[in-house]
Amino acid sequence: MTLLRLALAAALASLLLSPVNAEDAPTCHHAVSLVGEPKYQAGFTHFDYVNPDAPKGGRARIASIGGFDSLNPVLYRGEQAAGLGLVTESLMSDSIDESSTSYGLIAECASYPADYSSVTFKLREGARWHDGTPITTDDVIYSLEVNKTANPRMGLYYKNVTRAEATGDNEVTFYFDSKGNRELPMIMGQLTILPKHYWTGKDAKGEQRDPMKTTLEPPLGSGPYRIKEATPGRTVVYERVDDYWGKDLPVNKGQWNYDELRFDYYRDTTVAFESFKAGNLDYWQETSAKNWATAYDVPAVRDGYIKRQEVKIKRTQPMQAFVLNLRRPQFQDRRVRQALNLAFNFEWANKNLFYGQYERVGSYFENSELAAPPEPPQGRELEILNEVKDQVPTEVFTEIHKNPVNEEQADLRGNLRKAVMLLKEAGWQVKDGVLTNAKTGQKMTIEFLLVSPLFERIVQPYLRNLERLGIKGSIRLVDSAQYTRRLNVFDYDIIVSTFAQSESPGNEQRDFWGSEAADREGSMNLIGIKDPAIDKLVDRIIYAKDREELVAATRALDRVLLWHDFVVPQWFSPYVRIAYWDRYGQPEQLPGLTPGFLQVWWYDEKLGERLPGPSKR
Numbered sequence: 001m002t003l004l005r006l007a008l009a010a011a012l013a014s015l016l017l018s019p020v021n022a023e024d025a026p027t028c029h030h031a032v033s034l035v036g037e038p039k040y041q042a043g044f045t046h047f048d049y050v051n052p053d054a055p056k057g058g059r060a061r062i063a064s065i066g067g068f069d070s071l072n073p074v075l076y077r078g079e080q081a082a083g084l085g086l087v088t089e090s091l092m093s094d095s096i097d098e099s100s101t102s103y104g105l106i107a108e109c110a111s112y113p114a115d116y117s118s119v120t121f122k123l124r125e126g127a128r129w130h131d132g133t134p135i136t137t138d139d140v141i142y143s144l145e146v147n148k149t150a151n152p153r154m155g156l157y158y159k160n161v162t163r164a165e166a167t168g169d170n171e172v173t174f175y176f177d178s179k180g181n182r183e184l185p186m187i188m189g190q191l192t193i194l195p196k197h198y199w200t201g202k203d204a205k206g207e208q209r210d211p212m213k214t215t216l217e218p219p220l221g222s223g224p225y226r227i228k229e230a231t232p233g234r235t236v237v238y239e240r241v242d243d244y245w246g247k248d249l250p251v252n253k254g255q256w257n258y259d260e261l262r263f264d265y266y267r268d269t270t271v272a273f274e275s276f277k278a279g280n281l282d283y284w285q286e287t288s289a290k291n292w293a294t295a296y297d298v299p300a301v302r303d304g305y306i307k308r309q310e311v312k313i314k315r316t317q318p319m320q321a322f323v324l325n326l327r328r329p330q331f332q333d334r335r336v337r338q339a340l341n342l343a344f345n346f347e348w349a350n351k352n353l354f355y356g357q358y359e360r361v362g363s364y365f366e367n368s369e370l371a372a373p374p375e376p377p378q379g380r381e382l383e384i385l386n387e388v389k390d391q392v393p394t395e396v397f398t399e400i401h402k403n404p405v406n407e408e409q410a411d412l413r414g415n416l417r418k419a420v421m422l423l424k425e426a427g428w429q430v431k432d433g434v435l436t437n438a439k440t441g442q443k444m445t446i447e448f449l450l451v452s453p454l455f456e457r458i459v460q461p462y463l464r465n466l467e468r469l470g471i472k473g474s475i476r477l478v479d480s481a482q483y484t485r486r487l488n489v490f491d492y493d494i495i496v497s498t499f500a501q502s503e504s505p506g507n508e509q510r511d512f513w514g515s516e517a518a519d520r521e522g523s524m525n526l527i528g529i530k531d532p533a534i535d536k537l538v539d540r541i542i543y544a545k546d547r548e549e550l551v552a553a554t555r556a557l558d559r560v561l562l563w564h565d566f567v568v569p570q571w572f573s574p575y576v577r578i579a580y581w582d583r584y585g586q587p588e589q590l591p592g593l594t595p596g597f598l599q600v601w602w603y604d605e606k607l608g609e610r611l612p613g614p615s616k617r
Helices: 003-017 137-150 152-157 184-188 269-277 289-294 334-342 346-352 379-386 409-425 453-468 480-488 508-513 532-542 547-564 605-609
Strands: 031-033 059-065 092-094 101-104 107-111 118-123 161-168 171-176 225-231 235-240 260-266 283-286 306-312 319-324 428-431 434-437 445-450 472-477 494-499 567-569 575-581
Touching: 031 184, 059 269, 059 283, 101 107, 118 137, 118 184, 137 152, 137 161, 137 171, 152 508, 171 184, 260 269, 269 283, 269 453, 319 334, 334 409, 334 567, 346 453, 379 547, 409 428, 409 453, 445 453, 453 472, 508 532, 508 547, 532 547
Parallel strands: 059 260, 445 472, 445 494
Antiparallel strands: 031 101, 092 101, 107 118, 118 171, 161 171, 225 235, 235 260, 283 575, 306 575, 319 494, 319 567, 428 434
């Protein structure tokens, strides 16, 4: 070996053997947050919203509407059974008291460079599947590919993830195709982890398992519960895993307290609610304002056996709306969509159907700092909007988007007159009593596709207003399986849906509004938006450098979405209304984002003993 080669070899050996400068090594974080510092520091023992000494035992029975035909936890095809998330786990566990914050679960911690070009998870020693097999980096790498392939929504969600590699003992690194995406390290922690040895193996019949197909074989998991019983279309029962590997972790202490969780299926909510009042179900989340106001005058409530509670939720309220499918030609003109909003009388519905319990939703990020302010854009938001100035409605810069108001009957007449003018401008006129396109001769017909009969009483008066415009409307009520199939292939005119948001929006916005998702079967781009300006605004959100820029970009997106009038906004309430048979304990402080009944409540034997009749265990 020459002196030069010896020198090079010595230098290389020195580099390889020299310890890494601790200041250069990324910190392995016990928690990841997109909205500031995590509430709980390293070494915390349990969340504030739990009772760490909560007893284990008892059961809880919950209603699920529709049916199920699959126990595959990641495949979007078929009807998934309720509660499969009790069996599966992710690398990190979301806090249900903090927005966009998660703590180590399967992964002990996560590290990432300053440019967010990758993220490395250190797997926790002792994490294992229910069959006792350790969870490995191979499982994590396998799970990425399966999730992206089996579910188009996940494919878009993890679009920027190029590969995963084992980069050390119990360490796996995900690499990204771009830099500056602050959300990617956190959403990688949400990845559903699957057991590779199980899904690449054979079932009891000797047949090869396939994660791309529906199955009724209870899956192997690593979570606090396993499936005890599953009868398609009727019930799925979960039993608590006594030797669950993660039961003593800080993220699980005081949680998952029931020995058994049972989801009973019903065809509609009316039958399910009657079953709850009869004592066949234990917990009910009320979605009907009418029921909340009128349907609880029953002996079990009067005698104190059924408790009712309104839980205030501190999260961004979703845009709930009549969603117009732009894939249908009659909705492609914005003036038509504006006319449909003018025909909806929210104030009448709130007074006569909802007992005044709701407010009209006016933003895709309602009740948060992310909502576009009631003033023209300025500052950073204006700079972002100027980048797409020639591609968005001009009103974005000069006017404030507001829903029509119908305080009096005269207001509705005025709004309907405005709707007639807009429809006429868009080339529609009434001919023989039917709104007809002057150029094509197409008649304006609209079908509302519903899965809940509760919405029929809401749509019916809306149809009467549409009829005054010459629009022939109808309702199609289908079961949950057919509804899911039609949603997956976008076979509908108008549906009722919500677009749930967090305080830190990111990659999921592509699934909601991105052009690539519009033709992707099973995506959440239910509207069918294909708009380059909206794509740019979504990217500005995803690649925001800091919180200030994220807020500004989100407000800009909100403003543009509103002025396109893609939906007819409905309503929201800051409260979750729940009712339950009084045999359960709850923490003094409930989590801020959800009542947490399944996760942090517990069965109280003494309370249960006092209950009468069929509700008694």
